[in-house]
Amino acid sequence: MADVNRGNRPLSPHLTIYRPQMTSISSIFVRITGNALLAATLLLIAWLLAASTSMAAFEWIQRVITSWFGDLVFLLSLWALWYHMLGGLRHLIWDTGRGLELKTAERMGWMMIIGSLLLTAFTVIWL
Secondary structure, X not given: OOOOXXXXXXXXXXXXXXXXXXXXXXXXXXXXXXXXHHHHHHHHHHHHHHHHHOHHHHHHHHHHXXXXXXXXXXXXHHHHHHHXXXXXXHHHHXXXXXXXXXXXXXXXXXXXHHHHHHHHHHHHHHO
Protein backbone atom coordinates (compact mmCIF):
# COMPACT_ATOMS: atom_id res chain seq x y z
CA MET A 1 0.00 0.00 0.00
CA ALA A 2 1.23 3.49 -0.80
CA ASP A 3 2.53 5.69 2.03
CA VAL A 4 0.06 8.59 2.09
CA ASN A 5 2.07 10.53 4.72
CA ARG A 6 5.25 10.56 2.66
CA GLY A 7 5.17 14.34 2.13
CA ASN A 8 4.93 15.03 5.89
CA ARG A 9 8.33 13.64 6.85
CA PRO A 10 11.86 14.05 5.51
CA LEU A 11 13.18 11.23 3.37
CA SER A 12 16.75 11.65 4.57
CA PRO A 13 18.93 14.20 6.37
CA HIS A 14 19.19 17.23 4.15
CA LEU A 15 21.30 20.39 4.01
CA THR A 16 18.90 22.14 6.37
CA ILE A 17 19.88 19.84 9.25
CA TYR A 18 23.24 18.47 8.11
CA ARG A 19 26.41 20.20 9.29
CA PRO A 20 29.10 19.94 6.60
CA GLN A 21 32.41 18.49 7.74
CA MET A 22 35.91 19.29 6.48
CA THR A 23 36.19 15.88 4.83
CA SER A 24 32.99 16.33 2.84
CA ILE A 25 33.79 19.93 1.88
CA SER A 26 37.31 19.06 0.72
CA SER A 27 35.97 16.10 -1.25
CA ILE A 28 33.39 18.30 -2.98
CA PHE A 29 36.07 20.85 -3.83
CA VAL A 30 38.29 18.13 -5.35
CA ARG A 31 35.43 17.30 -7.71
CA ILE A 32 34.77 20.97 -8.49
CA THR A 33 38.45 21.67 -9.17
CA GLY A 34 38.62 18.66 -11.47
CA ASN A 35 35.79 20.11 -13.56
CA ALA A 36 37.34 23.58 -13.47
CA LEU A 37 40.60 22.15 -14.80
CA LEU A 38 38.66 20.65 -17.68
CA ALA A 39 37.23 24.10 -18.51
CA ALA A 40 40.70 25.67 -18.43
CA THR A 41 42.01 22.89 -20.67
CA LEU A 42 39.25 23.63 -23.17
CA LEU A 43 40.32 27.28 -23.19
CA LEU A 44 43.90 26.21 -23.87
CA ILE A 45 42.73 23.92 -26.68
CA ALA A 46 40.74 26.81 -28.17
CA TRP A 47 43.94 28.88 -28.13
CA LEU A 48 45.85 26.13 -29.95
CA LEU A 49 43.07 25.66 -32.50
CA ALA A 50 42.92 29.40 -33.14
CA ALA A 51 46.67 29.49 -33.62
CA SER A 52 46.40 26.77 -36.25
CA THR A 53 43.47 28.26 -38.17
CA SER A 54 43.83 31.98 -38.80
CA MET A 55 45.56 35.10 -37.55
CA ALA A 56 42.21 36.79 -36.79
CA ALA A 57 41.03 33.88 -34.63
CA PHE A 58 44.36 33.75 -32.85
CA GLU A 59 44.34 37.50 -32.14
CA TRP A 60 40.81 37.28 -30.71
CA ILE A 61 41.55 34.37 -28.37
CA GLN A 62 44.89 35.94 -27.43
CA ARG A 63 43.05 39.09 -26.33
CA VAL A 64 40.68 36.98 -24.22
CA ILE A 65 43.47 34.98 -22.60
CA THR A 66 45.65 38.03 -21.83
CA SER A 67 42.73 40.10 -20.47
CA TRP A 68 41.88 40.35 -16.77
CA PHE A 69 39.34 37.56 -17.32
CA GLY A 70 41.99 35.25 -18.77
CA ASP A 71 44.38 36.11 -15.95
CA LEU A 72 41.67 35.28 -13.42
CA VAL A 73 40.78 32.01 -15.15
CA PHE A 74 44.40 30.86 -15.24
CA LEU A 75 45.09 31.98 -11.66
CA LEU A 76 42.08 30.01 -10.42
CA SER A 77 43.15 27.11 -12.63
CA LEU A 78 46.58 27.17 -11.06
CA TRP A 79 45.02 27.03 -7.58
CA ALA A 80 42.68 24.25 -8.75
CA LEU A 81 45.64 22.28 -10.09
CA TRP A 82 47.50 22.47 -6.77
CA TYR A 83 44.35 21.71 -4.74
CA HIS A 84 43.40 18.77 -6.96
CA MET A 85 46.95 17.38 -6.77
CA LEU A 86 47.00 17.63 -2.98
CA GLY A 87 43.61 15.90 -2.89
CA GLY A 88 45.08 13.07 -4.95
CA LEU A 89 48.00 12.77 -2.54
CA ARG A 90 45.54 12.66 0.37
CA HIS A 91 43.70 9.79 -1.29
CA LEU A 92 46.95 7.94 -1.90
CA ILE A 93 47.69 8.24 1.82
CA TRP A 94 44.19 7.04 2.65
CA ASP A 95 44.63 4.07 0.29
CA THR A 96 47.47 2.86 2.52
CA GLY A 97 45.11 2.87 5.51
CA ARG A 98 46.74 5.88 7.17
CA GLY A 99 45.16 9.19 8.12
CA LEU A 100 41.62 7.86 8.41
CA GLU A 101 41.06 9.06 11.97
CA LEU A 102 38.65 12.00 12.14
CA LYS A 103 41.13 14.53 13.55
CA THR A 104 43.81 13.53 11.05
CA ALA A 105 41.37 13.66 8.13
CA GLU A 106 40.25 17.15 9.18
CA ARG A 107 43.86 18.31 9.47
CA MET A 108 44.59 16.95 6.02
CA GLY A 109 41.64 18.93 4.65
CA TRP A 110 42.98 22.14 6.16
CA MET A 111 46.46 21.28 4.90
CA MET A 112 45.02 20.94 1.39
CA ILE A 113 43.47 24.41 1.56
CA ILE A 114 46.47 26.16 3.10
CA GLY A 115 48.97 24.19 1.04
CA SER A 116 47.22 24.93 -2.25
CA LEU A 117 47.07 28.66 -1.47
CA LEU A 118 50.76 28.73 -0.51
CA LEU A 119 51.82 26.72 -3.55
CA THR A 120 49.76 28.99 -5.82
CA ALA A 121 51.33 32.10 -4.31
CA PHE A 122 54.80 30.56 -4.63
CA THR A 123 54.17 29.66 -8.27
CA VAL A 124 52.84 33.13 -9.18
CA ILE A 125 55.53 35.07 -7.32
CA TRP A 126 58.67 33.02 -7.98
CA LEU A 127 57.99 31.31 -11.31
